[in-house]
Amino acid sequence: MSxxxxxxxxxxxxxxxxxxESDIVISSRVRVARNLAHLPFPxxxxxxxxxxxxxxxxxxxxxxxxxxxxxxxxxTRMNELTPVERQILVEKHxxxxxxxxxxxxxxxxxRDDEVFSVMVNEEDHLRLQCLLPGLQLNRAWELVSRLDDGxxxxxxxxxxxxxxxxxxxxxxxxxxxxxxxxxxxxxLVMVNQIKGVLGTITKLGLTVRxxxxxxxxxxGNLFQxxxxxxxxxxxxxxxxxxxxxxxxxxxxxxxxxxxxxxxRREQLEDRVGRAYGLLxxxxxxxxxxxxxxxxxxxxxxxxxxxxNIPAPLIIELMVLTRPAFLVKVTGKDLSPVERDIYRxxxxxxxxxxxxxx
Amino acid sequence: xxxxxxxxxxxxxxxxxIINNEKRTMRLCEQCARELQAQAMGFFPQINLHNFLxxxxxxxxxxxxxxxxxxxxxxxxxxxxxxxxxxxxxxxxGCGECYxxxxxxxxxxxxxxxxxxxxxxxxPERTGGKVRVINRIERLxxxxxxxxxxxxxxxxxxxxxxxxxxxxxxxxx
Numbered sequence: 001m002s003x004x005x006x007x008x009x010x011x012x013x014x015x016x017x018x019x020x021e022s023d024i025v026i027s028s029r030v031r032v033a034r035n036l037a038h039l040p041f042p043x044x045x046x047x048x049x050x051x052x053x054x055x056x057x058x059x060x061x062x063x064x065x066x067x068x069x070x071x072x073x074x075x076t077r078m079n080e081l082t083p084v085e086r087q088i089l090v091e092k093h094x095x096x097x098x099x100x101x102x103x104x105x106x107x108x109x110x111r112d113d114e115v116f117s118v119m120v121n122e123e124d125h126l127r128l129q130c131l132l133p134g135l136q137l138n139r140a141w142e143l144v145s146r147l148d149d150g151x152x153x154x155x156x157x158x159x160x161x162x163x164x165x166x167x168x169x170x171x172x173x174x175x176x177x178x179x180x181x182x183x184x185x186x187x188l189v190m191v192n193q194i195k196g197v198l199g200t201i202t203k204l205g206l207t208v209r210x211x212x213x214x215x216x217x218x219x220g221n222l223f224q225x226x227x228x229x230x231x232x233x234x235x236x237x238x239x240x241x242x243x244x245x246x247x248x249x250x251x252x253x254x255x256x257x258x259x260x261x262x263x264r265r266e267q268l269e270d271r272v273g274r275a276y277g278l279l280x281x282x283x284x285x286x287x288x289x290x291x292x293x294x295x296x297x298x299x300x301x302x303x304x305x306x307x308n309i310p311a312p313l314i315i316e317l318m319v320l321t322r323p324a325f326l327v328k329v330t331g332k333d334l335s336p337v338e339r340d341i342y343r344x345x346x347x348x349x350x351x352x353x354x355x356x357x
Numbered sequence: 358x359x360x361x362x363x364x365x366x367x368x369x370x371x372x373x374x375i376i377n378n379e380k381r382t383m384r385l386c387e388q389c390a391r392e393l394q395a396q397a398m399g400f401f402p403q404i405n406l407h408n409f410l411x412x413x414x415x416x417x418x419x420x421x422x423x424x425x426x427x428x429x430x431x432x433x434x435x436x437x438x439x440x441x442x443x444x445x446x447x448x449x450x451g452c453g454e455c456y457x458x459x460x461x462x463x464x465x466x467x468x469x470x471x472x473x474x475x476x477x478x479x480x481p482e483r484t485g486g487k488v489r490v491i492n493r494i495e496r497l498x499x500x501x502x503x504x505x506x507x508x509x510x511x512x513x514x515x516x517x518x519x520x521x522x523x524x525x526x527x528x529x530x
Contacts, residue, residue: 035453037453040436040437040451041437041449041450041451041452043447043449044437044438044439044451044452123449145479148479149482152483152484153482153483157481157484158452158453159480159481159484159485160453160456160457160476161487161488162475162476163456163474163475164476164478164479164480165476165479166450166456167450168449168450169449169450170448170450170463170466170467170470171470173456173471173476174471174473174476174478175476175478175479177478228470229470229472229473230471231473231474231475231476232471232472232473232474232475232476232477233473233477234477234478234479235478235479
């Protein structure tokens with residue numbers, strides 16, 4: 001497996017649907033921000049110095065200690081990839097959209113299974129990420145910490161005894177840790193409780209974002225909940241807080257689903273059935289429409305209304321039918337209308353294949 | 358009268374906002390009024406974190422919160438050359454040294470964002486040095502207290518010896 005396979009294959013380990021609570025918690029992510037001592041942060045780096053950072057990371061991942069702790073990882077400069085391939089890495093949640101800006105100075109380091117990725121020269125010199133399916137935040141932190149130790153075996157970090165890990169933005173200083181869970185909450189949306197629930201979360205030192213991070217909309221009833229505070233709490237405490245809030249949300253979402261099933265069963269089954277019908281037979285489908293239908297269908301699968309479609313397929317379809325992947329799959333530049341046609345075609349194909357198997 | 362937001366175009370619109378029962382009237386030019394309303398209606402994506410932070414920093418660093426900023430002379434990080442004005446505008450520090458350089462003035466910012474000014478989490482394994490040892494001693498002392506309360510004296514003695522060794526190590530640097 002290599003970066004080529006990564007950009008050609010829509011599947012990633014985090015989409016497996018294998019972790020605990022995976023009917024609602026799609027994935028768990030932990031990232032830490034690290035910077036190298038004695039170099040300006042990326043937004044002030046000259047081209048040569050940016051190159052120096054990439055070079056240092058390349059050396060660090062070839063080190064024996066790193067290999068033993070983490071395994072083999074591959075560094076790819078962003079300019080070695082086509083614009084479509086770069087976008088695919090965003091669509092697979094392996095990098096952030098910010099890594100695309102000024103990509104000539106940036107790089108990504110990936111492990112084969114895509115559980116680990118390191119962004120080089122994003123807002124900080126290093127952003128280490130671990131992405132796992134289901135609710136596995138503790139495991140993700142454990143792994144990312146090991147990756148961190150592996151890199152620190154040879155790299156000198158900017159670290160202050162009082163302030164902890166120093167980052168470009170003061171909102172990340174301290175642990176540099178951002179832990180997040182991606183949640184599918186159609187029940188709370190349907191019973192009109194989502195605003196209140198999410199509003200409460202922000203009072204607990206957590207933030208809620210859309211599917212692709214900061215500033216993005218919540219499409220397909222997918223919400224990302226993450227910690228806000230990085231200074232003054234140990235990593236384990238930050239994660240424990242997020243887990244306990246997530247468990248509350250799980251409880252509320254399940255209660256909402258039960259209430260829907262009990263009190264509005266016909267409407268619920270109708271909604272799921274319509275989504276399934278449209279996805280199976282539509283000929284033109286926009287990305288937004290697909291996302292909201294996927295959400296309905298996924299809910300139907302999780303609630304046992306639809307039986308012959310595996311739940312992880314829906315997450316895979318969500319990624320596969322994003323614009324960049326469609327371009328990759330069809331191998332040509334598509335106009336928005338063509339994209340909608342191909343999208344519908346791909347969905348029909350995938351769903352009927354799933355039904356037959 | 359000039360627009361209260363951009364301080365450039367003439368104010369032609371009176372915009373009244375009621376937030377938490379507090380009424381506020383602004384005199385704005387048409388463009389600013391449209392932008393503000395679009396924000397209120399949710400047409401704009403969430404507030405960009407950096408802009409938001411820049412606003413906080415503006416307050417802290419004594420710059421006006423609206424209108425174009427004029428960089429004050431002097432005040433820049435000796436290591437990377439980042440000026441206060443640049444920092445207040447972008448919300449990003451320039452290098453690790455900036456934290457030392459702008460130090461005391463960042464504290465209120467940390468307190469506002471994190472409610473805290475002191476790191477208590479992970480310390481680098483190889484280069485963490487002293488901090489790592491200090492943290493380890495703290496953890497061992499907690500274990501020691503627990504061992505004593507459980508009357509596990511053999512274990513307590515072991516822990517006490519380890520703590521002494523570490524403290525010696527620390528003193529010898």
